[in-house]
Amino acid sequence: MTAEPLLTVRDLHVTYPTAGSPVPAVRGVDLEVGVGETLGLAGESGCGKSSLAGALLRLLPRGTRVTGEVLLDGEDVLTMKPGRLRAVRWTELAIVFQGALHTLNPVQRVGAQIAEAIRLHSRDVRGAGVGKRVGELLELVGLPARRAHDYPHQLSGGQRQRVLIGLALACDPRLLIADEPTTALDVMVQAQVLRLLEELQEQFGLAVIFITHDLSTLAAVCERLAVMYAGRVVEQGPSRDIFEAPAHPYTRGLAAAFPVIGDTAFRMKPSGLPGDPPDPRRLPSGCPFHPRCPDAVAVCPSTPVELWPAGDRRSAACVHVSGSPVPA
Amino acid sequence: MNAGPLMEVRGVRVEYAGRGQVARAVDGVDLELRSGEILALVGESGCGKTTLARTIVGLQRPAAGEVRLRGKPLGYDRRSLREHRRAAQLIFQDPTGALNARHTIYEAVAEGVRIQELPGVEEELVAEALSRAGLRPPESFFTRYPYEISGGQRQRVVIAGAMVLNPQLLVADEPVSSLDASVRGEILALMLRLVRETEVGMLVVTHDLGLAWNVADRVAVMYLGRIVEQGTTEELLTAPRHPYTRALLSVVPEVAEVEQQILSGEAPDPTRIPPGCRFHPRCPLYASGEAARLGIAERCLGEDPLKLPACHAVA
Numbered sequence: 264m265t266a267e268p269l270l271t272v273r274d275l276h277v278t279y280p281t282a283g284s285p286v287p288a289v290r291g292v293d294l295e296v297g298v299g300e301t302l303g304l305a306g307e308s309g310c311g312k313s314s315l316a317g318a319l320l321r322l323l324p325r326g327t328r329v330t331g332e333v334l335l336d337g338e339d340v341l342t343m344k345p346g347r348l349r350a351v352r353w354t355e356l357a358i359v360f361q362g363a364l365h366t367l368n369p370v371q372r373v374g375a376q377i378a379e380a381i382r383l384h385s386r387d388v389r390g391a392g393v394g395k396r397v398g399e400l401l402e403l404v405g406l407p408a409r410r411a412h413d414y415p416h417q418l419s420g421g422q423r424q425r426v427l428i429g430l431a432l433a434c435d436p437r438l439l440i441a442d443e444p445t446t447a448l449d450v451m452v453q454a455q456v457l458r459l460l461e462e463l464q465e466q467f468g469l470a471v472i473f474i475t476h477d478l479s480t481l482a483a484v485c486e487r488l489a490v491m492y493a494g495r496v497v498e499q500g501p502s503r504d505i506f507e508a509p510a511h512p513y514t515r516g517l518a519a520a521f522p523v524i525g526d527t528a529f530r531m532k533p534s535g536l537p538g539d540p541p542d543p544r545r546l547p548s549g550c551p552f553h554p555r556c557p558d559a560v561a562v563c564p565s566t567p568v569e570l571w572p573a574g575d576r577r578s579a580a581c582v583h584v585s586g587s588p589v590p591a
Numbered sequence: 592m593n594a595g596p597l598m599e600v601r602g603v604r605v606e607y608a609g610r611g612q613v614a615r616a617v618d619g620v621d622l623e624l625r626s627g628e629i630l631a632l633v634g635e636s637g638c639g640k641t642t643l644a645r646t647i648v649g650l651q652r653p654a655a656g657e658v659r660l661r662g663k664p665l666g667y668d669r670r671s672l673r674e675h676r677r678a679a680q681l682i683f684q685d686p687t688g689a690l691n692a693r694h695t696i697y698e699a700v701a702e703g704v705r706i707q708e709l710p711g712v713e714e715e716l717v718a719e720a721l722s723r724a725g726l727r728p729p730e731s732f733f734t735r736y737p738y739e740i741s742g743g744q745r746q747r748v749v750i751a752g753a754m755v756l757n758p759q760l761l762v763a764d765e766p767v768s769s770l771d772a773s774v775r776g777e778i779l780a781l782m783l784r785l786v787r788e789t790e791v792g793m794l795v796v797t798h799d800l801g802l803a804w805n806v807a808d809r810v811a812v813m814y815l816g817r818i819v820e821q822g823t824t825e826e827l828l829t830a831p832r833h834p835y836t837r838a839l840l841s842v843v844p845e846v847a848e849v850e851q852q853i854l855s856g857e858a859p860d861p862t863r864i865p866p867g868c869r870f871h872p873r874c875p876l877y878a879s880g881e882a883a884r885l886g887i888a889e890r891c892l893g894e895d896p897l898k899l900p901a902c903h904a905v906a
Contacts, residue, residue: 307771449635450798454842454853476772483844513773520772522801524843525829533783533805535776539741555773 267336268295269470270319270438275331277314277323285328286543288314290494292331296438299468303485303502305478305517309540311494312474316442319472320356321348335438353384357431359424361443366427367415373426374401374411380433400429405459421452428459438470446475457484478514479521482506490514493541493551496570500577510579512558550581558583560591595662596623597792598647598679598760602656605642612862616642617653618816624760627790629783631807631824633797633839639816639861640796644762647794648681660759677707680753684765686745690737696721697733700752707756720755724748725781743774747781754785761786761793768799779806800843804828812836815869816861820900833900834876867892868903876904 277289289311296302306312317323319333321340333340335355343351360366368376377397381388388396398408404425415423424444431439441460445453461484463469473485481488481502488502490511498511509515516536522529538555541547547554553563562582570578572586582591605617616639624630632640645651647658649665649672658665665675683689690699700717709716721729724747737745746766753761766782767775783806786793795807803810803824810828811821812835820833831837838852854873859865871877871891882888887903890896896903 307773450839450842451635451854454851455855457844458851458853477844478772480844516773516776520776522805524800524804524840529801529804530824531783531806533776533779533802535778535780536773537777539743539774540771 269298269300269336270294270296270472271332271334272315272319273332273334275315275318275333276329277311277318278328279314279324280326280328284544287546288494288543289318292491292494292496294489294496296470296472298437299464299470300487301464301471301473301485303481303488304472304474304491305476305481305488305514306491307476307517307540309543310491311543312491313442315491316358316440316472316474319440320352320358322358349384353380353434353436354386355436356438356440357434357436358440358442359427359431359444361446367423369415372412372414373418377401377411377426377430377433380430385434396433400433401426403432403463404429405455419452420448421455424448424452424456425459428456428463432463432467432469435467436469438472440472440474442474443476444473445480446477453480460484476517477521478506478517490517493546494543495551495580497552497568497581498573498577498579499570500573500575504575504577510573510577510584511552511581512556512583513552514579516555516557562589562591597626597628597661598622598624598794599659599662600643600647600656601659603643603646603653603658604655605639605646605651606654614861615816615864616861617646618861618864619656620813620816620818622811622818622821624792624794626759626792627786628809629786629793629795629807631795631797631803631810632813633800633803633810634813635798635839637859637861638813640813641764643813644681644764644794644796647760648679648762649675650681673707677703677756678758679760679762680756680758682746682749682753682761682763682766685769686742686749687737687769689749690745692737694736695733696726696735696737696740696748699737699748700755703752703756709756716755717751720751721748723754723785724751725777726751741774742770743778746770746778750778750781750785754789754791757789758791761791762796763793764796765798766795767802768797776805782806800828800840812839815859815864817869817901818899819870819902832905833902834874834904835870836900838875867894868896868901870902876902 272294275289275292279286304312318329374397377400378393381393381396397411401408401410406425445456464471485502488505489496489499492513498514506518509518519534536555541551549564549566550568553559566582566589568580570580571584573579573584582589600620600622603617603620607614607616634640646653652667660678697717700720701713704713704716718729721732726732726747767778807824810824811818814835820836831840838854841852852875865872868891876882877891882891885904890903
């Protein structure tokens with residue numbers, strides 16, 4: 264990785280005020296993404312991964328409490344003035360959401376939607392150049408330029424997801440946040456979209472934060488992986504190392520949920536974790552994973568855990584890892 | 592014990608008409624399932640797998656062919672359907688949509704007991720079903736509503752509602768795809784256990800080949816309304832013969848480097864089924880010229896392969 268990361272997230276907290284008690288969705292996350300690097304962010308519903316993504320672009324609902332630092336080339340996104348933030352969105356940071364049908368305007372041609380983004384945000388493309396750029400973007404994501412005249416309903420799910428990726432790339436961002444970009448898609452179309460993202464990354468040196476619960480997809484497309492549970496990163500390191508030998512019992516459970524076809528260890532042995540992800544308002548004491556953990560020991564309910572060294576370039580928040588200061 | 596298959600599908604066709612076109616969603620399918628067996632039906636969305644599942648449980652009437660349960664063809668009069676819908680239970684993808692938000696868990700499970708007028712004490716039947724589905728103690732769930740429990744627990748309630756009727760056949764359509772990854776395994780383990788304990792036969796409709804490897808005895812691969820290959824799970828997933836099955840397997844994300852065969856486009860349109868082999872417009876063997884080298888290219892274009900695996904190159 265280069266000396267200066269493109270994005271540095273420090274001690275990020277996201278809390279949603281509600282009528283009852285506040286909901287702490289992200290509880291102190293540190294991350295770094297280098298230029299052109301792909302970081303995979305894994306976790307299940309409610310773990311805080313989408314709140315984290317929203318915080319990076321300041322897209323969370325008004326009133327949400329966000330603290331910490333989100334440094335883009337050393338500049339804090341969280342304290343930017345509205346004008347500067349508008350300039351940074353699209354041209355530096357862009358996001359692709361899941362559910363392409365709901366993100367696109369159903370009564371506007373897709374070309375017009377891409378053109379609007381270019382007109383509002385691009386510094387160098389103007390006038391007649393906009394239409395040309397729309398055609399280029401569609402071809403870049405593998406659609407014929409004439410598709411610009413289509414309405415979203417005339418496109419299939421995979422094609423709409425391609426349009427959204429094209430839209431995100433409209434102003435040449437350096438970092439793309441892809442939040443479950445393939446979840447609603449079929450296996451074959453998912454493979455097509457993943458390949459497209461890989462190609463774009465090689466072509467433009469684009470950095471990508473790839474968010475999904477599907478650990479096997481992340482292991483296949485990302486260099487580095489961060490696994491989130493209950494609002495915190497509980498394991499991080501090189502993705503293949505993590506997938507092959509998870510250090511945190513939660514990661515192990517998540518990895519086991521995606522069986523390796525042909526491996527007899529998985530044959531007729533579906534495996535998961537007991538219980539459900541916790542309610543962020545009522546987190547278990549100590550290590551928040553302990554009630555579901557197959558390896559929990561006596562100290563777990565009372566020991567606060569943090570990311571401790573767990574081998575080469577790896578860390579995990581578990582008393583069992585080699586770098587844990589707590590005797591387990 | 593009955594030696595013959597529990598459920599048979601013979602020459603089933605299902606057609607949908609619309610805008611002057613006819614979609615042949617299921618285009619001539621034969622399938623068998625034995626008691627205590629789990630069969631995975633896999634394919635892309637739009638291949639007709641959900642329509643076939645609905646036909647098997649009697650929610651969809653075929654244009655041709657028949658569904659048999661223990662050798663007896665399914666009739667479409669009220670009485671036969673009512674009987675069939677007790678014996679063959681459907682479990683949907685989304686448990687939240689399958690449960691009435693304004694009914695308690697008790698009501699959700701008791702409803703079927705009342706409709707089917709099962710003998711026995713209702714409360715005991717409901718409690719036993721919840722308990723067998725892993726919701727213990729069952730009484731603590733009686734008065735709760737779907738929104739008060741987790742997604743995994745909701746799917747357990749749906750399973751309890753199906754199992755309370757002592758079905759002979761379970762048809763599960765993507766039973767875990769809306770659940771969190773860490774919860775999926777537990778639900779699959781529950782289904783596997785129930786099949787082993789009760790000798791119910793189960794058809795699992797899924798696009799997830801990993802799931803098939805996890806629980807299925809046999810796998811049938813469906814493409815554009817037709818079964819194109821079937822076999823034991825070990826055979827089919829470790830030595831696939833049909834190029835479509837091979838392509839599906841190659842895109843399962845895995846860390847090991849396998850050369851991916853990403854098919855272009857999406858599952859094709861059942862209103863315009865290609866002539867000859869219906870897979871040929873997307874077939875890697877055909878596109879690469881391999882079919883021509885084997886001297887079968889003309890048959891791919893003009894002859895519908897009917898024998899399984901449905902491919903001129905391997906038949």
